[in-house]
Amino acid sequence: MSRPLLMIPGPIDVTDEVLAAMSRPVFSHVDPAFITIFGQVLKDTRTIFQVGDDYQPFVVAGSGTLAMDSAVANLVEPGDRVLVIETGYFGRRMADICQRYGGEVDMLVAAPGDTISAEQVAIQLQQADYDLVALTHVDTSTGVVTDAQGIAAAANDAGALIIVDGVCATAAEEMRQQDWGVDVYLTASQKAIGLPPGLALWVVSPSGLAKWRERTTPVGSYYSDWSLWLPIMESYEGLRPSYFATPPVNLVVALHTSLQQILQEGVEEVYTRHRLMSDAVKAGVSAMGMGQVPTAADHAAHTLTCPRFPAGVNAGLLGHVRANGAILAGGLHPMIKTEYFRIGHMGAVSANAILATLGAVETGLRQSGYAVEPGISLAAAQAVLAEH
Ligand code: PMP
Numbered sequence: 001m002s003r004p005l006l007m008i009p010g011p012i013d014v015t016d017e018v019l020a021a022m023s024r025p026v027f028s029h030v031d032p033a034f035i036t037i038f039g040q041v042l043k044d045t046r047t048i049f050q051v052g053d054d055y056q057p058f059v060v061a062g063s064g065t066l067a068m069d070s071a072v073a074n075l076v077e078p079g080d081r082v083l084v085i086e087t088g089y090f091g092r093r094m095a096d097i098c099q100r101y102g103g104e105v106d107m108l109v110a111a112p113g114d115t116i117s118a119e120q121v122a123i124q125l126q127q128a129d130y131d132l133v134a135l136t137h138v139d140t141s142t143g144v145v146t147d148a149q150g151i152a153a154a155a156n157d158a159g160a161l162i163i164v165d166g167v168c169a170t171a172a173e174e175m176r177q178q179d180w181g182v183d184v185y186l187t188a189s190q191k192a193i194g195l196p197p198g199l200a201l202w203v204v205s206p207s208g209l210a211k212w213r214e215r216t217t218p219v220g221s222y223y224s225d226w227s228l229w230l231p232i233m234e235s236y237e238g239l240r241p242s243y244f245a246t247p248p249v250n251l252v253v254a255l256h257t258s259l260q261q262i263l264q265e266g267v268e269e270v271y272t273r274h275r276l277m278s279d280a281v282k283a284g285v286s287a288m289g290m291g292q293v294p295t296a297a298d299h300a301a302h303t304l305t306c307p308r309f310p311a312g313v314n315a316g317l318l319g320h321v322r323a324n325g326a327i328l329a330g331g332l333h334p335m336i337k338t339e340y341f342r343i344g345h346m347g348a349v350s351a352n353a354i355l356a357t358l359g360a361v362e363t364g365l366r367q368s369g370y371a372v373e374p375g376i377s378l379a380a381a382q383a384v385l386a387e388h
Contacts, residue, residue: 002325004322004325004326004327005325005326005327005353005356005357006327007326007327007328007343007344007345007349007353007357008327008328008329008342008343008344009140009168009191009303009304009329009342009343009344009346010140010167010168010188010190010191010197010344010346011190011191011196011197012190012191012192012194012344012346012347012349013347013348013349013353014194014195014196014254014258014347014348015194015257015258015261015347015348017257017258017261018194018195018254018257018258018261019254020257021250021253021254021256021257022196022250022251022253022254023250024250024253026249026250027249027250027253028249029243029246029247029249030241030242030243032239034249034252034253035236035239035240035241036239037252037253037256038059038236038247038252038256039236039237039238039239040256041059041252041255041256041259042057042059042233042236042237043237044256044259044260044263045057045059045201045203045259046203047263047267048170048171048259048262048263048267049170049175049177049178049185049203050175050176050177050178050179050267051177051178051203051205052178054206055177055178055203055204055205055206056203056204056209056230056233057201057202057203057233058070058200058201058202058203058204058226058229058230058233059199059200059201059233059247059252059255060199060200060201060229060247061198061199061200061245061246061247061248061251062198062199062200062223063188063190063197063198063200064165064167064186064187064188064190064200065093065200066200066223066224067165067167067186067187067188067200067201067202068093068094068097068165068186069097069221069224070186070200070202070221070224070226070229071163071184071186071202071204072094072097072098072100072101072103072134072163073097073101073219073220073221073224073225074212074215074219074224074225074226075132075161075163075183075184075208075211075212076098076101076102076103076131076132077101077102077215077216077217078101078102078103078217079102079104080102080103080104080131080132081103081104081106081128081129081130081131081132082095082098082103082104082105082106082130082131082132082133082134083105083106083107083108083121083124083125083130083132083133083134083160084098084105084106084107084108084133084134084135085107085108085110085116085121085133085134085135085136085146085151086107086108086109086110086116086136087110087114087115087116087135087136087139087142087144087146088110088112088136088139088140088141088142088144088332088333089139089140089141089142089332089333089334090136090139090140090141090165090167090168091107091109091134091135091136091139094134094136094163094165095107095134098132098134101220101221102220103132106124106128106130108120108121108124110144111295112142112293112333112335112336113142113144113292113293113294113295113336114144114295114299115144115145115146115147115299116135116146116151117147117150118147118150118151118153118154121133121150121151121154121155122154122157122158125154125155125157125158125160126158130155130158130160131160131161132160132161132162132163133151133154133155133160133161133162133163134162134163134164134165135148135151135162135163135164135165136164136165136168137164137165137166137168137169137173137175138166138168138169138173138301138303138304139168140167140168140304140332140342141331141332141333142293142294142306142333143292143293143294143300143301143304143305143306143342144293144294144299144300144301145169145173145299145300145301145302146299147299148164148166148169148175148180148182149176149180152164152180152181152182153180153181155181156181161183161184161207161208161211162181162182162183162184163182163183163184163186164182164184164185164186165186166185166186166187167186167187167188167191168191168192168301168303168304168346169187169192169301169303170185170187170191170192170193170201171187171192171193171194171262171267171270171347172191172192172270172271172274172302172303172346172347173271173274173301173302173303174271177203177205178205181205182205183204183205183207183208183211184202184203184204184205184208185202185203186200186201186202186203187200187201187202188200188201189201189251189255191303191344191346191347192270192274192303192346192347193255193258193259193262193347194258194261194262194347194348195251195254195255195258196251196254198248198251199248199251199252199255204226212226223245228244228245229244231244232244261348274302274303274345274346275302276384276385276388277302277345277349277351277354278300278301278302278303278305278345279384280351280354280381280382280384280385281305281343281345281354281357281358281381282297282300282305283377283380283381283383283384284354284358284361284377284378284380284381285305285307285343285358285361285377286380287376287377287379287380287381288307288310288358288361288362288365288372288376288377289310289372290307290308290309290310291307291308292305292306292307292308292340293306293308293333293336293340294306303344303345303346304342304343304344304345304346305342305343305345306331306340306341306342306343307340307341307343307361308339308340309339309340309341310365310370312368312369312370313365313368313369313370314338314368315330315331315338315341316368317341317361317364317365317368318330318341318364320363320364320367320368321357321360321361321363321364323364324359324360324363324364325356325360326356326357326360326361328341328342328343328357328361329341329342329343329344330342343357343361351385354381355378355381355382358377358378358381359377359378361377362374362375362376362377362378
């Protein structure tokens, strides 16, 4: 039997080309061929994040949490006032990291499935002199997408820096870091970027770099300190050998392949395709009679769908769906964990994979004792796909 589809919101199935790139013989980290590849990866990262040459990309061994840690460790000094927007599990993590580095944290917390608007943030920014605002572009625990553009504009108006956690959004949800005025946009390799887990990526604006240079206290983390990583990134881009900590060479080579695949398709086309796949899954979920965690369609993310279990069905459904060929994820938001499940649809996910997944869910629902007409979700999804 073929292996099940990995349809969780990260890590995701990767393309055959990325798998092949991973299995190339290991490079020395100072091999001129590897230096050239790393240099190109940094340039391609700028293109995908839509920033100019004065923005600095970092690509470092670690997970998304390292990217969050690094952004905060370098930009928050003890006593800085930070406003964290929490739209789920990962906002809470961001607040914890800010507190760990001495930030005085205030939070705007959305009810599960809700978002926080740019207007709410603008009002809060009048209450105190904030140094920094942080938000999660797509919170993977709720499937909520937040108005990063509007909130970044509010932060810029208030003279605060802004960090956006794009781990579940990069290369899938519309994002223009420079136009939107985002100081750090951060992500990880295992979602729409299309790699296995293992790389943290973040891009810093000129104002973010300036604030970091003006620090009066040392960065409280050794591995996250930009002063150790910046010369390395500059060297790779300048095609010079360098060393601080050994890069995961095979992952960097695979990243080169996946970024090239994204650029060949076109960043705008990639956004459109994610929208289409998401619309198809959401239509299928609705056709099966399930609600979703996001409280309105206009703040439902396009990288994952969070269906609510129908009455009488629980997480046992996921075992059936897995046996039917698709691996899905359970709930993550602590307040509603048992009430919903999550379907990821990022990266090179195909329409066929989506239809197979919906079919596996339909059958699983029937096996769980919930009556659903065979094929009803497939018809709804196919109608969406056919419109395009
Ligand atoms: N932020 C978001 C929005 C995420 O989805 C995740 C991972 N699911 C993280 C941060 C943390 O990333 P990692 O698990 O790679 O450390």
